[in-house]
Amino acid sequence: MTHNNISKERLLYVKKQKTSKVLVALLRFGILILIVGLWEILARLGVIDAFLMSMPSKILITIKDLFLTGDLISHVLTTLYETLLGFLIATVLGTVIALLLWWSEFLRKVLEPYIVVLNSLPKIALGPIIIVWFGAGTKSIIFMAIIITIIVTIITMQNGFLATEKSKILLMKSLGASKMQTLVKLVIPASIPTFVSCLKINVGMAWIGSIMGEYLVSKQGIGYLIVYGGQVFRLDLVMASTVILCALAGIMYALVVMLEKYITKKR
Amino acid sequence: MEEILKLDNVSLTYQSENGETQAVKNLSFTVNKGQFIAIIGPSGCGKTTVLSLIDGLIKPTVGKIFFKGSEHVLTTKHIGYMLQRDELFAWRTIENNVFLPLEIKKINNAKNREYAKNLIEKYGLSEFKKAYPNQLSGGMRQRAALIRTLVFNPEILLLDEPFSALDYQTRLNVCDDVYSIISLEKKTAVLVTHDIGEAISMADEVLVLSKRPATVIAHHVLDLDKSKLPLKRREDKNFAKWFDILWKELNYDA
Ligand SMILES: Nc1ncnc2c1ncn2[C@@H]1O[C@H](COP(=O)(O)OP(=O)(O)O)[C@@H](O)[C@H]1O
Ligand SMILES: [Mg+2]
Numbered sequence: 229m230t231h232n233n234i235s236k237e238r239l240l241y242v243k244k245q246k247t248s249k250v251l252v253a254l255l256r257f258g259i260l261i262l263i264v265g266l267w268e269i270l271a272r273l274g275v276i277d278a279f280l281m282s283m284p285s286k287i288l289i290t291i292k293d294l295f296l297t298g299d300l301i302s303h304v305l306t307t308l309y310e311t312l313l314g315f316l317i318a319t320v321l322g323t324v325i326a327l328l329l330w331w332s333e334f335l336r337k338v339l340e341p342y343i344v345v346l347n348s349l350p351k352i353a354l355g356p357i358i359i360v361w362f363g364a365g366t367k368s369i370i371f372m373a374i375i376i377t378i379i380v381t382i383i384t385m386q387n388g389f390l391a392t393e394k395s396k397i398l399l400m401k402s403l404g405a406s407k408m409q410t411l412v413k414l415v416i417p418a419s420i421p422t423f424v425s426c427l428k429i430n431v432g433m434a435w436i437g438s439i440m441g442e443y444l445v446s447k448q449g450i451g452y453l454i455v456y457g458g459q460v461f462r463l464d465l466v467m468a469s470t471v472i473l474c475a476l477a478g479i480m481y482a483l484v485v486m487l488e489k490y491i492t493k494k495r
Numbered sequence: 496m497e498e499i500l501k502l503d504n505v506s507l508t509y510q511s512e513n514g515e516t517q518a519v520k521n522l523s524f525t526v527n528k529g530q531f532i533a534i535i536g537p538s539g540c541g542k543t544t545v546l547s548l549i550d551g552l553i554k555p556t557v558g559k560i561f562f563k564g565s566e567h568v569l570t571t572k573h574i575g576y577m578l579q580r581d582e583l584f585a586w587r588t589i590e591n592n593v594f595l596p597l598e599i600k601k602i603n604n605a606k607n608r609e610y611a612k613n614l615i616e617k618y619g620l621s622e623f624k625k626a627y628p629n630q631l632s633g634g635m636r637q638r639a640a641l642i643r644t645l646v647f648n649p650e651i652l653l654l655d656e657p658f659s660a661l662d663y664q665t666r667l668n669v670c671d672d673v674y675s676i677i678s679l680e681k682k683t684a685v686l687v688t689h690d691i692g693e694a695i696s697m698a699d700e701v702l703v704l705s706k707r708p709a710t711v712i713a714h715h716v717l718d719l720d721k722s723k724l725p726l727k728r729r730e731d732k733n734f735a736k737w738f739d740i741l742w743k744e745l746n747y748d749a
Contacts, residue, residue: 395582402550402576405599413598417586 282463290468304472307438307449310366311480314373315434319427321374322381329382330389330415331407347383351376351437355444364445372444373437377430384429388422389415424488431480439473450476496527498564499683500549500651505558506708507544518544520708522558526651526683533686533694536704537745542687545709546653549685550576572600575649575682580660581640583628589639590615590624596647611646618642618676633661634669641673645680652677654686658693670697671724691745695737696725703744713744 264284270276271283278286294300329336354375362368392415400410442451450473457465507519518541526532536542547553548560551574559566562573583592593611597603615624620639628636637657644652657673658666674697677684688694694701695717703713719731728734 393582395578395580396584398552399576399578399582400599401552402574402578403596403599404572409599413595414584417584420586 279461280463282467286464287467287471290464291472294468300472303449303453303469304476306366306446307442307451307473308476310369310373310438310441310449311434314370314377314437315430317370318374318377318381318434319430322378323385323423323426325378326382326385326389327411329386331411336386343379343382347379352440352444355440359445366446368445369438369441369449372441373434376437376440377433380429380433381426384422384426385419388419388426391422392418420491424484424491427484427487428481431477431484435473435477435480496529498525499528499562500526500685501561501564502545502549503559503561505548505555505560507541507548507553508556509544517708519548519555520710522710524702524711524714526685528650528683529681530700531677531684531686531698532700532702533688533698534702534704535688535691535694535741535745536709537706538689540704540707541709542689542704543655545704546576546655546685546687549651550574550653572647573650574653575644575647575651576653577641577644577655577657579656581628581636583636583639583643585628588625588627589620589631592628592639593643593646596643600647602647607647610648611642614642614645632665634665634672637661637669638672638676641676645676645682650683652682652684654684656688656690657686659688659690667726671726674725691738691741692729693725695719695734695741696728701737701741703741715740 267276267281268284271278271281291300294303329339351372355372358368358371358375362371396414396418397410400414405413438449439451439454442449443455446452450469453469454466454473457463457469502522502524505519505522506517509516509518522545524532534542534545544553548555551560583589584595587595590612593615594603594608597607597611612624615621618638618641620635620642623631623635623639628639631639640657654673658669661669670693686694686697696719699717699721701713701715701717702711703715704710705712715737717733717737719728719733719737723731
C-alpha cells in the first residue's frame, strides 16, 4: 500500500484506534485524579477520618520531609539493594537449576516432590528459621527474597525448557548434535520468551520477598517504614511508603518490559 | 549400479511403559546410488520408524543396515534428514538456519559457508537470506529446509512426508521444486509418504508397506518419463495405471 493511496476505510479505522487510545489514557488518568481529589476533599471536610485514612496532601508532605532529611534515599536504597540482589541471585540460580533439571530426567524425577512442596509452602513460615540462620539483618531479607523468587523461577524455566518442540530436538539429533549443542543452539534460544516472562513474574516476587523480610527483621527500608508507621499510628508514613513502593515496583516492571521489547524486536 | 544402502531383515520393537509395539518387521530392501525411492504405507504403519532406523537415530532390534557395504556408524555425516515440517529456527535468519548443520558438525569453515551461500543463491533464496523464517511463504520455507539438509553434502536424503504440512496448491509446486533440486544435486533419495500420487510422480521405484508392523508387500519399478517434473508426470499415460495398482495394494491390506 502506498501513502497517497490509503483508503477511506483505513483512515477511519486508524482514527478510531487513535481515539480509543487517547480515551483509555484520559480515563486512566482521570480515575487517579478523581480518587485522589475525592480523598483529599472528603478528608478536609471531615467526612473521612484523616488520622485513620491520611490524605494525599499529607502524604506528599511526608514524602517531601523524608526526602529532605535524606532518610528517603537511604530507605529506598536499602530496599532496592535487597530486592535487586534477591532478584538477580534467584533468577540466575533458578535458571541454572532449571537447566540441570532439563539435562537430567533422573534428577528431575527425584527432586519433583521437593519442588512441589517448597512451591506450595508459604515461605513466611520459614521466617523464624531464616532469622536464626542468617541473623536479624539484611542477609535474612535477601534470603527471603531469593527463596520466594527462586522456586517460581525453577518451575517456570524448567517448563519452558521442557516445552522445546520435540520435532526440533529430532532435527538436532538427526544432525548428530550433542546434548550440549542441543541445549545451546536450540533449547536456550527457544526459551528466551519464557525467560522474559519469568523476569516479569520475578520482579513482583522479589518485592514480596524483600518487603516480607523487612516486616520480619529490618531496621531500615520501605517495608520497615510501613511497619514502623503502623506501629506508631502514623498513617501518613504508611501511605507515603506504599506510594513510593508502587512507584519503584512500577519502574522496575517497566524496565523489564523495555528489555522484552528490545529482545522481541531483535528476533 | 552401485549399492549405497541396504536393509537386511530389519525388525524394530519399541519398548515403553505400556508395553511393546512392533513397528517394523523383517524389512529388506536396497537403494542404489542416484535412485529416488518412495516408500508408501498407511498412517502409523512405521514409515517414520524406517527413516529413523536408516538415519541411525534408533538401532534395529533385529537385522542389519549397511551403508556402502559396511554396517553404518558414520551415518549422520552421509545422511540428510528432511522432516515433515521445515523446523526452521524463528530466531535465526534463513542464512543462519542453513549454516546450522555446519555449526553442529563443526565444519563451519569458509569453504563450506561458500558452498551454502551458493546453494542459497542457486535456488533463489538470496533475497531472503537475511530474512527470518516467518517472513517467508510455506513453499519458500520448505526450500530453505531442503537447502539446510543439503548443506553438508550428504549422499542420501531422507524425506519424511515433507509436503504434508503444505496446502494442496503449494504442495504440487514445492514437489516440483524439491524434485528438481534433488536431481540437479544428483542425490539419492528415500521419500516416505502416504500420498500415492506424490510417490508415483517423484520416484523411480515404490515400496509398499503393510499396516503395522511394517513389512514390504510390493516393490515396483515405475515406467514413467523421468525427464519430466512431478506435476507433468501426473499427466503421464501410466500414472493412472500405477495409481490404481498402489491404491488396491494399500487398501487390500487395510
Ligand atoms: N518412540 C516410540 N515409542 C513407542 N511407540 C512408538 C514410538 N514411535 C512410534 N511408535 C509407534 O510405532 C508405530 C509406527 O509409528 P511411525 O513410524 O511414526 O508411523 P508412520 O510414520 O508410518 O505414521 C505407531 O503405532 C506408533 O504409535
Ligand atoms: Mg510418520
